[in-house]
Amino acid sequence: MRVGLVIVSHSAALAAGVTELAAQMAPDVRIMPAGGTEDGGLGTDFDCVSAALERADSGAGVVLLYDLGSAQMTAELAVESLTTPIRAIVADAPLVEGAVAAAVCAQGGADLDAVGSAAAMAHAFV
Amino acid sequence: MRVGLVIVSHSAALAAGVTELAAQMAPDVRIMPAGGTEDGGLGTDFDCVSAALERADSGAGVVLLYDLGSAQMTAELAVESLTTPIRAIVADAPLVEGAVAAAVCAQGGADLDAVGSAAAMAHAFV
Amino acid sequence: MGCSVEEVTAAVRVAAEKVIEHRDELVELDRVIGDGDHGENLHRGFTAVVAKLDGGGFDSPAAVLKVTATTLISTVGGAAGPLYGTAFLRAATALGDVSEVDGRMAATALEAALEGVVARGKAAPGDKTMVDALTPAVAAARSTVDAGIADVLMAAADAAAAGAAATVPLVARKGRASYLGERSAGHLDPGARSTAVLLRALADAASRTQRQ
Amino acid sequence: MGCSVEEVTAAVRVAAEKVIEHRDELVELDRVIGDGDHGENLHRGFTAVVAKLDGGGFDSPAAVLKVTATTLISTVGGAAGPLYGTAFLRAATALGDVSEVDGRMAATALEAALEGVVARGKAAPGDKTMVDALTPAVAAARSTVDAGIADVLMAAADAAAAGAAATVPLVARKGRASYLGERSAGHLDPGARSTAVLLRALADAASRTQRQ
Ligand SMILES: Nc1ncnc2c1ncn2[C@@H]1O[C@H](COP(=O)(O)OP(=O)(O)O)[C@@H](O)[C@H]1O
Ligand SMILES: Nc1ncnc2c1ncn2[C@@H]1O[C@H](COP(=O)(O)OP(=O)(O)O)[C@@H](O)[C@H]1O
Ligand SMILES: [Mg+2]
Ligand SMILES: [Mg+2]
Ligand SMILES: [Mg+2]
Numbered sequence A, B: 001m002r003v004g005l006v007i008v009s010h011s012a013a014l015a016a017g018v019t020e021l022a023a024q025m026a027p028d029v030r031i032m033p034a035g036g037t038e039d040g041g042l043g044t045d046f047d048c049v050s051a052a053l054e055r056a057d058s059g060a061g062v063v064l065l066y067d068l069g070s071a072q073m074t075a076e077l078a079v080e081s082l083t084t085p086i087r088a089i090v091a092d093a094p095l096v097e098g099a100v101a102a103a104v105c106a107q108g109g110a111d112l113d114a115v116g117s118a119a120a121m122a123h124a125f126v
Numbered sequence C, D: 001m002g003c004s005v006e007e008v009t010a011a012v013r014v015a016a017e018k019v020i021e022h023r024d025e026l027v028e029l030d031r032v033i034g035d036g037d038h039g040e041n042l043h044r045g046f047t048a049v050v051a052k053l054d055g056g057g058f059d060s061p062a063a064v065l066k067v068t069a070t071t072l073i074s075t076v077g078g079a080a081g082p083l084y085g086t087a088f089l090r091a092a093t094a095l096g097d098v099s100e101v102d103g104r105m106a107a108t109a110l111e112a113a114l115e116g117v118v119a120r121g122k123a124a125p126g127d128k129t130m131v132d133a134l135t136p137a138v139a140a141a142r143s144t145v146d147a148g149i150a151d152v153l154m155a156a157a158d159a160a161a162a163g164a165a166a167t168v169p170l171v172a173r174k175g176r177a178s179y180l181g182e183r184s185a186g187h188l189d190p191g192a193r194s195t196a197v198l199l200r201a202l203a204d205a206a207s208r209t210q211r212q
């Protein structure tokens, strides 16, 4: 039971790419992409984010990361609109760097707050 | 003649996604994705980055952004290995946020240093 | 005298029509300081709202606003989705289960809508967003509160129009336009404009039904 | 007495063979504190190097190291690409146009390689990277500098092996493993290990040709 991640992006490709990058070092973490609009355009899809949020949870909670401000608002609204009792936080973090750091942290079995902090403190490493 | 961008990533999808997101607000900026290995795997491809760097330049210089440390090293090596006189800088910036900020800045006609700074100072806006 | 559930439904339909009419204008405004989709976003969202209203079965003004909210949230796809969605949601909650919306309630609902937008987007007045249209609209509604709903909404619409126009010189500090920095000055904010369009439509609809 | 261009070519071939032999071990090490591709990366890179060497036509030891560098840069695909690429490039530059590499030159080339890796990756000793193998290797080579190239490289290889082993308790501060923080302690660094493998292979090759 590990903390899961949702990657909220305006672009389906971007969400998928962040997911595959983060999954590389976190094979046991549920990382769910939620990118693009229903018709494949650029934008965020609330229902897609909500569904990803449900799927990312395995009981330990979910950290959501976003690309731009409107994706952040969609993510926050999805968390507020939850009907099932999932613990979820929207991380104020750089998307790619935060996702990789959070994924590695979640892989190590850290709890929700620790994974959220790992995202928020992320920066590019060499 | 605007400053161009190269998006260096381990993932082809990620580079393509960042490119489409950044291009949304910067229709006249050359933004070149350079993601993944030649065989479609996760990793960086030096020759692909070098080619993208050439294509991104229209005379005003190029800012390169990267996802992880090894992509940064590949980007820096590509810049050092240039045989044509392109002015290029590798920005120490969050990839997605930096790319959008840099693209908008370049669209406005800013010079190389300004576009690099826009990337470096980028964070997620609401 | 206030607006019944049928009248509120009719008013939202007029709002949808007007926003759809202004599609190209909103696209153009957003193209200049954003990503050019605001008109499309609202077109898509309000088209879906109309389809939902066609389904009928709403037993209170709040129910109409609530379905408007959830539909916008699910279909708009841009910042305006969570923002207007939260606005309509908070307005619905503020109305509770009343069966008629009077001027005072309309002002209260508008104020709740503004609070929702601010809670969602964290924009302050002067940041060049829809908040710059909605804030003076709420103030105007509040100071007309003892009049009928048509007058309250008319005052709000007038104030929103002025507030939207006043976004032109501002430098954006929230939303995509903030990426432009100083370059965002000199242009009307698309979201402030759509707020003004929406409020004008609601006011017009209320005037018509209240005059009958 | 030193290594001719043919002997340097042969030594790089042996290094390639050994790295390819250690593919699975390097993959496994990288799986634990990285993304599990270090063995594959080097396998791909050195297989390409061997193909280039098969083409022949190298007129100096530096030319052999240079083609090794550019091939690794183009084919490795991970951090090891730019790092080993820069190392071989700097070593090639350090050798200049000499036709035989003696012990002193080998030490100088190794030192240039280390400087290249540090310039490229900004890692310091103790960061749990290949620098922790290469740094003691350079020191050992320098202190054996008056011996023949075989002895210099053997000293370097011994020191690299010890340096690699000493990465086990370290917490990574550079490269992917740094994402793991404290969890990176207790594991051998894959890049330090591959550096030790490479140097051992070069030393063995030099011993064989120098003994003849
Ligand atoms: N944080 C915010 N707070 C209030 N309003 C905002 C905020 N962000 C954006 N807006 C409003 O949303 C409008 C843009 O909406 P839209 O084009 O639909 O979204 P997007 O920017 O995601 O494409 C802006 O003109 C602005 O009025
Ligand atoms: N900044 C750096 N400086 C020195 N060595 C580094 C650096 N980053 C990574 N390394 C080395 O590279 C090795 C990993 O190589 P590899 O797996 O090929 O690359 P990647 O991490 O991109 O998958 C690490 O074990 C470490 O020794
Ligand atoms: Mg827009
Ligand atoms: Mg948009
Ligand atoms: Mg690796």
Ligand SMILES: [Mg+2]
Residues within 6 Å of the ligand: B042, B043, D035, D037, D077, D078, D079
């Ligand atoms: Mg790798």
